[in-house]
Amino acid sequence: MDKIIEILEDLVPDEEFAGRTGLVDDGVLQSIVILNLISELDDEFEIDISVGDVVPENFDSVEAIWALVQKYQG
Amino acid sequence: MPIISNAFFLFILAGLLLYYLLPRKAQMPVLLVMNLLFYLSYGVRALGFLLFSICVTYAAGKWIGKLQSGVSREDRDAAEIANRKCRRILILAMLLNFGVLGVLKYTNFVFGNLNALGLFSLPHLDFLLPLGISYYTFQSVGYLLDVYWKRIPAEESFLRLALFVSFFPYMVQGPISRYGTLAHQLYGPHDFRWNHIRYGVLRILWGLFKKMVLADWAAVYADQIFARPDQYAGIAGFGVLLYTVELYGNFSGGIDIMIGTARMFGITMDENFKRPFFSVSVTDFWRRWHITLGTWMKDYVMYPLTMSGAMKKLGKKSKKVFGKKTGRNVPIALSNLIVFFLVGVWHGPTWGNIGWGLYNGVIIAFSIFAENRYRQLKKTLHINDKSRGWHVFMVLRTFALMNLSWYFDCVDSLQTALKMIRYSVTQFDPSVFLTVSAGKQGAAYTPVALVILLTGCVCLFAVSFLQEKGVDFHRVIARQPVMIQVTVCFVLLMAALMLGPMSAGRGFIYAQF
Numbered sequence: 305m306d307k308i309i310e311i312l313e314d315l316v317p318d319e320e321f322a323g324r325t326g327l328v329d330d331g332v333l334q335s336i337v338i339l340n341l342i343s344e345l346d347d348e349f350e351i352d353i354s355v356g357d358v359v360p361e362n363f364d365s366v367e368a369i370w371a372l373v374q375k376y377q378g
Numbered sequence: 379m380p381i382i383s384n385a386f387f388l389f390i391l392a393g394l395l396l397y398y399l400l401p402r403k404a405q406m407p408v409l410l411v412m413n414l415l416f417y418l419s420y421g422v423r424a425l426g427f428l429l430f431s432i433c434v435t436y437a438a439g440k441w442i443g444k445l446q447s448g449v450s451r452e453d454r455d456a457a458e459i460a461n462r463k464c465r466r467i468l469i470l471a472m473l474l475n476f477g478v479l480g481v482l483k484y485t486n487f488v489f490g491n492l493n494a495l496g497l498f499s500l501p502h503l504d505f506l507l508p509l510g511i512s513y514y515t516f517q518s519v520g521y522l523l524d525v526y527w528k529r530i531p532a533e534e535s536f537l538r539l540a541l542f543v544s545f546f547p548y549m550v551q552g553p554i555s556r557y558g559t560l561a562h563q564l565y566g567p568h569d570f571r572w573n574h575i576r577y578g579v580l581r582i583l584w585g586l587f588k589k590m591v592l593a594d595w596a597a598v599y600a601d602q603i604f605a606r607p608d609q610y611a612g613i614a615g616f617g618v619l620l621y622t623v624e625l626y627g628n629f630s631g632g633i634d635i636m637i638g639t640a641r642m643f644g645i646t647m648d649e650n651f652k653r654p655f656f657s658v659s660v661t662d663f664w665r666r667w668h669i670t671l672g673t674w675m676k677d678y679v680m681y682p683l684t685m686s687g688a689m690k691k692l693g694k695k696s697k698k699v700f701g702k703k704t705g706r707n708v709p710i711a712l713s714n715l716i717v718f719f720l721v722g723v724w725h726g727p728t729w730g731n732i733g734w735g736l737y738n739g740v741i742i743a744f745s746i747f748a749e750n751r752y753r754q755l756k757k758t759l760h761i762n763d764k765s766r767g768w769h770v771f772m773v774l775r776t777f778a779l780m781n782l783s784w785y786f787d788c789v790d791s792l793q794t795a796l797k798m799i800r801y802s803v804t805q806f807d808p809s810v811f812l813t814v815s816a817g818k819q820g821a822a823y824t825p826v827a828l829v830i831l832l833t834g835c836v837c838l839f840a841v842s843f844l845q846e847k848g849v850d851f852h853r854v855i856a857r858q859p860v861m862i863q864v865t866v867c868f869v870l871l872m873a874a875l876m877l878g879p880m881s882a883g884r885g886f887i888y889a890q891f
Binding site: 317331334335336339340342343344346353354355356358359 | 526527528529661665676677680681682684685690693706707710714746753
């Protein structure tokens, strides 16, 4: 999860991510950032996130993003 | 049946009585019959196209759902075969849905351009453009993609799917809804709630005020100024501002009426506007203006396109050439341009609309690449981007950028648009307004009309500003004594009926898209 926080902090500086929810609903992660994040996650964890999984619930918190990564790693 | 007519309001009243007085299991049939009657009021022929779309969407969705549920996840080969079949069905259904829209809406545009190249001499064909065809096509395709991506189960009942696709409040000009958020509301029983009726009435009256007073008066003047730019050169700049008022009042007013109507039936539709003229960037504007088209394009075009194999390859190559940060944005910027090209095409088969879409796309693509440098520049110049002054500057800058784009939207040629821009910068003489006719009421009424328009705009700004600060007007009004609630409704109704222009209103700009 630390790696995910690191990627997020690089993409959206000046935002606190640890323990936070509502990242999509609050507008912190918007479409361009989400696409950048997916590109980074694919590279970092050697996964291939499917477009069907690009829904707010999977990106609304660091925990949700981590669960998505684990789903593809599993 | 125009939505601003006695017939429409009687239709709604009769529908509400049946909806809440008959047994609750009759609510869905009541809505279905209302959809059918509303659609038939625009002609019988268009109904065939709507039924075609419903049948294709229902059959394809059910077929995809059946194939997906018949395969276990462990059996990877069978899952792959089923997935390939599902993809073929999806593509076929999308081709059929978009094919009808494409032929009816764009054939003459394609023919006209081929003729202009001098290669052919193709005739102009008089196609029927069914009410709401692009709205129900987009809603249907969104449903199919959600089923294909397993976000929602396929609808088993034909009548339930028919209700979702044909729901009358979105037929005139949206909002484009998602099956996941709208469908269960359409099928579930609803108890009568005074709160829903009050919300609906207030929202409808506010929409009527925006449309019949602000948009219709603004249209009276904007139409004349843009039709005779040389004569009204001194107020060319006001012309585009009036067009902004017209467009926003017309579109958002119509949406208010339909969202209010749906709420009276206990159904909450997605919002289509979130105070767009408080946007701090063009990207932000598109999150606040025609929201449901923007999110549709994002979820069903932007994401799939950017995450496609070809775009991923492009991203990898770009990262090698331009570095990681810039390179990963190349496919995103390209997809964004394609999306805005499609947004332009959706707005109508003209090069002006396509240019307008690309104008927005280019600004957003530029901002994607410039973001990091922009951030550094602000640090270097010690700009506090959290300050009120900076916020106001960004709002005004975005407002100016969007107004600039509308010069090209509201005239019929590039030359006229450029001339209007030139006049806006070089000529300024507000007294010219006094020579513009107030429609049937003549030029003598213009000072009164302008006071009405200005006062209405101040009211709209004040309401929007307070909403932006988090004020929920419906809750505030709901807490007041009944007499005050009735007074608010009465004032809005009287304003809508008595303060608008006497000349016939323009109808809804976004209808028949």
